[in-house]
Amino acid sequence: MDAGLPRRSDQIFDAALTLLAEGGYQRLTVEGIAERSGVHKTTLYRWWPSKDALLGRALVESRLLDVEMPDTGTLRGDLEHLVGSAVRLLTAPATAPVIAAVLAGAGEHPALAGHARAFFADRLGRERAVVDRAVARGELPPDVDAMLLFDLLGGAVWVRVLLRRLPPDPDTPARVVRAVLHGLSA
Amino acid sequence: MDAGLPRRSDQIFDAALTLLAEGGYQRLTVEGIAERSGVHKTTLYRWWPSKDALLGRALVESRLLDVEMPDTGTLRGDLEHLVGSAVRLLTAPATAPVIAAVLAGAGEHPALAGHARAFFADRLGRERAVVDRAVARGELPPDVDAMLLFDLLGGAVWVRVLLRRLPPDPDTPARVVRAVLHGLSA
Amino acid sequence: MDAGLPRRSDQIFDAALTLLAEGGYQRLTVEGIAERSGVHKTTLYRWWPSKDALLGRALVESRLLDVEMPDTGTLRGDLEHLVGSAVRLLTAPATAPVIAAVLAGAGEHPALAGHARAFFADRLGRERAVVDRAVARGELPPDVDAMLLFDLLGGAVWVRVLLRRLPPDPDTPARVVRAVLHGLSA
Amino acid sequence: MDAGLPRRSDQIFDAALTLLAEGGYQRLTVEGIAERSGVHKTTLYRWWPSKDALLGRALVESRLLDVEMPDTGTLRGDLEHLVGSAVRLLTAPATAPVIAAVLAGAGEHPALAGHARAFFADRLGRERAVVDRAVARGELPPDVDAMLLFDLLGGAVWVRVLLRRLPPDPDTPARVVRAVLHGLSA
DNA sequence: TCGTAAGCGAGACGGTACGTCCCGTCTTGAA
DNA sequence: TTCAAGACGGGACGTACCGTCTCGCTTACGA
Numbered sequence: 107m108d109a110g111l112p113r114r115s116d117q118i119f120d121a122a123l124t125l126l127a128e129g130g131y132q133r134l135t136v137e138g139i140a141e142r143s144g145v146h147k148t149t150l151y152r153w154w155p156s157k158d159a160l161l162g163r164a165l166v167e168s169r170l171l172d173v174e175m176p177d178t179g180t181l182r183g184d185l186e187h188l189v190g191s192a193v194r195l196l197t198a199p200a201t202a203p204v205i206a207a208v209l210a211g212a213g214e215h216p217a218l219a220g221h222a223r224a225f226f227a228d229r230l231g232r233e234r235a236v237v238d239r240a241v242a243r244g245e246l247p248p249d250v251d252a253m254l255l256f257d258l259l260g261g262a263v264w265v266r267v268l269l270r271r272l273p274p275d276p277d278t279p280a281r282v283v284r285a286v287l288h289g290l291s292a
Numbered sequence: 293m294d295a296g297l298p299r300r301s302d303q304i305f306d307a308a309l310t311l312l313a314e315g316g317y318q319r320l321t322v323e324g325i326a327e328r329s330g331v332h333k334t335t336l337y338r339w340w341p342s343k344d345a346l347l348g349r350a351l352v353e354s355r356l357l358d359v360e361m362p363d364t365g366t367l368r369g370d371l372e373h374l375v376g377s378a379v380r381l382l383t384a385p386a387t388a389p390v391i392a393a394v395l396a397g398a399g400e401h402p403a404l405a406g407h408a409r410a411f412f413a414d415r416l417g418r419e420r421a422v423v424d425r426a427v428a429r430g431e432l433p434p435d436v437d438a439m440l441l442f443d444l445l446g447g448a449v450w451v452r453v454l455l456r457r458l459p460p461d462p463d464t465p466a467r468v469v470r471a472v473l474h475g476l477s478a
Numbered sequence: 479m480d481a482g483l484p485r486r487s488d489q490i491f492d493a494a495l496t497l498l499a500e501g502g503y504q505r506l507t508v509e510g511i512a513e514r515s516g517v518h519k520t521t522l523y524r525w526w527p528s529k530d531a532l533l534g535r536a537l538v539e540s541r542l543l544d545v546e547m548p549d550t551g552t553l554r555g556d557l558e559h560l561v562g563s564a565v566r567l568l569t570a571p572a573t574a575p576v577i578a579a580v581l582a583g584a585g586e587h588p589a590l591a592g593h594a595r596a597f598f599a600d601r602l603g604r605e606r607a608v609v610d611r612a613v614a615r616g617e618l619p620p621d622v623d624a625m626l627l628f629d630l631l632g633g634a635v636w637v638r639v640l641l642r643r644l645p646p647d648p649d650t651p652a653r654v655v656r657a658v659l660h661g662l663s664a
Numbered sequence: 665m666d667a668g669l670p671r672r673s674d675q676i677f678d679a680a681l682t683l684l685a686e687g688g689y690q691r692l693t694v695e696g697i698a699e700r701s702g703v704h705k706t707t708l709y710r711w712w713p714s715k716d717a718l719l720g721r722a723l724v725e726s727r728l729l730d731v732e733m734p735d736t737g738t739l740r741g742d743l744e745h746l747v748g749s750a751v752r753l754l755t756a757p758a759t760a761p762v763i764a765a766v767l768a769g770a771g772e773h774p775a776l777a778g779h780a781r782a783f784f785a786d787r788l789g790r791e792r793a794v795v796d797r798a799v800a801r802g803e804l805p806p807d808v809d810a811m812l813l814f815d816l817l818g819g820a821v822w823v824r825v826l827l828r829r830l831p832p833d834p835d836t837p838a839r840v841v842r843a844v845l846h847g848l849s850a
Numbered sequence: 851t852c853g854t855a856a857g858c859g860a861g862a863c864g865g866t867a868c869g870t871c872c873c874g875t876c877t878t879g880a881a
Numbered sequence: 882t883t884c885a886a887g888a889c890g891g892g893a894c895g896t897a898c899c900g901t902c903t904c905g906c907t908t909a910c911g912a
Contacts, residue, residue: 113888135867146890151869181477209395209455219457226455247478254448254467255476257456261447262440269412270443271405281440289475290441291367292433299857321898332859337900485862507893518864523895553849581767581827591829598827619850626820626839627848629828633819634812641784642815643777653812661847662813663739664805693872704885709874 112153117143119164126161127203134161134207162221165208170201171225175232181240182283188233189259189279196267197274206268230256258286298339303329305350312347313386317393320347348407351394356387357411361418367426368469374419375445375465382453383460392454416442444472484525489515491536498533499575506533506579534593537580542573543597547604553612554655560605561631561651568639569646578640602628630658670711675701677722684719685758689765692719720779723766728759729783733790739798740841746791747817747837754825755832764826788814816844 112118121142126134136157140147154160165171173195176187195201212219230253237252246255262282266272298304307328312320322343326333340346351357359381362373381387398405416439423438432441448468452458484490493514498506508529512519526532537543545567548559567573584591602625609624618627634654638644670676679700684692694715698705712718723729731753734745753759770777788811795810804813820840824830 136869137867147868148870148891149889152888156869212455222455223457226451244478246476250476251467251471253456254471257448257451258444258468258471258476261449261451262443263447264450265412265443265447269408270439271409281437282444285437285440285444285472285475287475287477289471289473290432290436290444291473292430322900323898332861333900334860334902335858338857342900508895509893519894520865520896521863524862528895594827595829598823616850618848622848623839623843625828626843629820629823630816630840630843630848633821633823634815635819636822637784637815637819641780642811643781653809654816657809657812657816657844657847659847659849661843661845662804662808662816663845664802694874695872704887705874706876706885706887710884715873 110153112145112149114143114145115167118145118150118160119167122161122164123168123170123204126207127200130203131207136160158218158221161208162218165204165221165225170204171195173229175235177236177239181236181243181245182287184236184240185259185283185286186279188236188256189263189282192260192263193267193274193278196263209268255286259283262286296339298331298335300329300331301353304331304336304346305353308347308350309354309356309390312393313389316389320393322346342403344404347393348404351390351407356390357381359415361421363422363425367422367429367431368473370422370426371445371469371472372465374422374442375449375468378446378449379453379460379464382449441472445469448472482525484517484521486515486517487539490517490522490532491539494533494536495540495542495576498579499572502575503579508532530590530593533580534590537576537593537597542576543567545601547607549608549611553608553615553617554659556608556612557631557655557658558651560608560628561635561654564632564635565639565646565650568635581640627658631655634658670703670707672701672703673725676703676708676718677725680719680722681726681728681762684765685761688761692765694718714775716776719765720776723762723779728762729753731787733793735794735797739794739801739803740845742794742798743817743841743844744837746794746814747821747840750818750821751825751832751836754821813844817841820844 118139121139122134125138125142134157136150137147139145139157139160140150150160154163173188173191176184178184178187196205208218208222212222233256234252237246237250237255240246241248241250259282263278266278304325307325308320311324311328320343322336323333325331325343325346326336336346340349359374359377362370364370364373382391394404394408398408419442420438423432423436423441426432427434427436445468449464452464490511493511494506497510497514506529508522509519511517511529511532512522522532526535545560545563548556550556550559568577580590580594584594605628606624609618609622609627612618613620613622631654634657635650638650676697679697680692683696683700692715694708695705697703697715697718698708708718712721731746731749734742736742736745754763766776766780770780791814792810795804795808795813798804799806799808817840820843821836824836
């Protein structure tokens with residue numbers, strides 16, 4: 107896809123994500139990555155200008171945060187699937203610490219924030235297919251604001267899991283989807 | 293609330309928040325706070341175990357993140373007001389970096405995360421009054437899930453402002469509130 | 479005499495000079511000094527801006543290169559004594575490597591060169607006493623150029639020992655002194 | 665003299681000596697020579713085991729340090745000429761840093777030291793002609809110690825120029841030669 | 851009122867990580 | 882097959898903060 111990567115880029119990315127998940131962004135150090143991946147620190151700086159650049163690339167290269175787009179035949183089914191995926195991403199031991207760390211770091215590190223933004227943009231692009239099918243089926247009006255739809259869904263999951271730290275609840279996807287589709291007013 | 297604070301705690305808190313706003317969490321250093329507040333580094337460590345603890349306390353002490361609860365007479369009005377406040381909090385130069393920094397730190401420092409959680413819980417408690425009035429006016433069903441309501445609103449704002457970094461848009465509050473009240477389905 | 483020195487300056491200076499004698503200027507590293515002296519590298523940089531500054535100070539502080547000024551009663555005796563001292567300084571296992579390293583380094587490091595210069599100036603000042611006594615005894619004309627005298631003596635020793643690497647010869651002092659006092663012409 | 669030299673050895677030697685004169689031994693780097701001479705670093709290491717070996721060879725190849733042997737008809741004239749040459753060699757912008765660098769390197773690198781020693785030996789060999797003529801003219805006794813003669817002259821110049829860093833003085837050659845020929849005693 | 855203890859300024863220190871420079875070796879691909 | 886290009890492991894550099902520590906001064910309170 108794009109040009110050069112160091113020979114042992116796999117070990118490097120693995121090391122970066124593992125350390126990130128283990129100790130958070132704070133304890134993710136270039137020297138740690140070097141040691142863990144068996145590569146010299148100098149080599150890391152040869153390829154990436156900073157820890158963040160390396161991490162961003164590692165996130166893209168690993169398919170860790172990829173979400174499969176559902177096609178259940180109904181909008182409700184697709185959305186519940188997506189919400190479930192989001193909850194899983196935010197809670198599974200393999201992914202939760204990575205996401206938490208990236209988004210924690212994004213606050214301070216513009217580079218990380220950029221990566222996060224690109225991630226969301228890409229995801230939204232793929233989510234639009236779900237919306238398009240729903241519009242074709244007449245489940246959503248043709249002028250529906252797809253971004254708002256996913257922001258409501260994703261934002262709620264986000265707040266509940268990461269900020270409120272609510273315990274997992276199997277009903278959450280259904281309730282959130284229902285609220286977004288039909289509203290909460292009397 | 294709890295006991296001791298050093299003599300010049302005001303200067304210290306000011307210094308901390310100012311530096312935070314100026315340079316982000318990254319450039320908020322204990323030595324910087326010490327220098328800026330005319331207090332010795334040792335003194336800071338005497339009173340707070342870490343930078344984050346100091347910062348957490350500074351946030352509580354300053355009323356920077358306080359939000360006034362609206363009472364416009366209609367649910368829609370109250371909610372739009374709250375969404376507007378949230379957007380402002382997340383974008384105003386004085387508060388945005390502070391929030392970003394807190395959430396950055398929260399990922400790594402349980403103490404800060406606790407502060408953040410408490411902040412959300414407290415806010416929700418005060419927001420319930422808005423919901424109660426709406427229920428009394430028949431604008432919301434009595435069994436409405438108030439937390440979900442505010443999570444949808446807040447989460448969408450959150451995602452759009454912090455993760456997607458959308459440019460400010462005066463229509464956002466109205467559109468988000470309408471979507472949450474009436475749903476997006478056809 | 480002059481102000482601050484770190485607590486363990488003795489160990490530091492010892493470490494510096496030992497490493498210098500052992501491995502030459504090349505292998506004299508700040509990290510090596512730190513390790514050897516049980517002091518942290520940061521501490522060294524707190525007190526001296528560079529390796530050279532530290533080394534210069536170490537040379538002054540240790541009295542390694544001090545030479546006792548003779549007073550044998552005759553000029554010839556005094557000078558032979560001084561030449562012998564110089565030869566010894568340039569050949570003794572404890573001092574030769576240090577001098578070699580300093581003067582090797584002086585070529586590239588102005589700071590070291592400055593220290594060397596100061597050393598020679600100081601030495602010359604003390605050597606003048608020998609000349610003054612000789613003048614008083616009538617062994618030297620009152621307008622004798624003391625610096626030239628010692629430069630001839632010292633320079634010859636220098637060239638023979640360090641540049642020509644001649645093997646030690648017990649007659650050298652006498653021959654050099656005689657040549658300088660009476661000349662070589664027919 | 666000895667076998668192989670890389671194709672662009674001229675550029676390489678030029679680059680080495682230029683960089684040496686420009687920035688001193690310190691800033692003479694293999695990578696710098698490679699870049700400057702348009703040759704790859706690997707090539708340099710193929711032909712010379714070290715920076716110093718390369719430098720030594722470059723010095724021999726360039727005739728930079730050659731000194732023409734005078735024949736003025738008098739010993740005093742010849743010697744003053746030689747002393748003047750030495751002073752010039754040690755102070756001229758083109759040669760001074762080279763000499764300083766060689767002697768810096770000589771302390772640590774036997775190869776360079778060998779070059780230096782050979783240089784002095786060769787020089788002395790050619791200087792003997794001056795002495796022989798003077799003996800023939802009766803200006804020096806037949807058993808004069810030629811090496812000592814030149815060591816006194818050269819050493820004094822050495823000390824004054826390199827160690828004491830005395831400012832240039834047109835009288836120096838005459839005074840030094842007179843002292844060496846006739847002595848300093850009353 | 852006076853001593854004793856807490857608060858504080860001052861700053862040396864060990865320590866971790868940073869990002870950089872250059873060294874000398876090793877690998878690879880094209881001529 | 883040779884040799885350019887250059888990636889790599891490695892060592893040291895000098896810097897920024899961290900959090901700990903010891904030392905005295907001063908301020909205030911309680912006996």
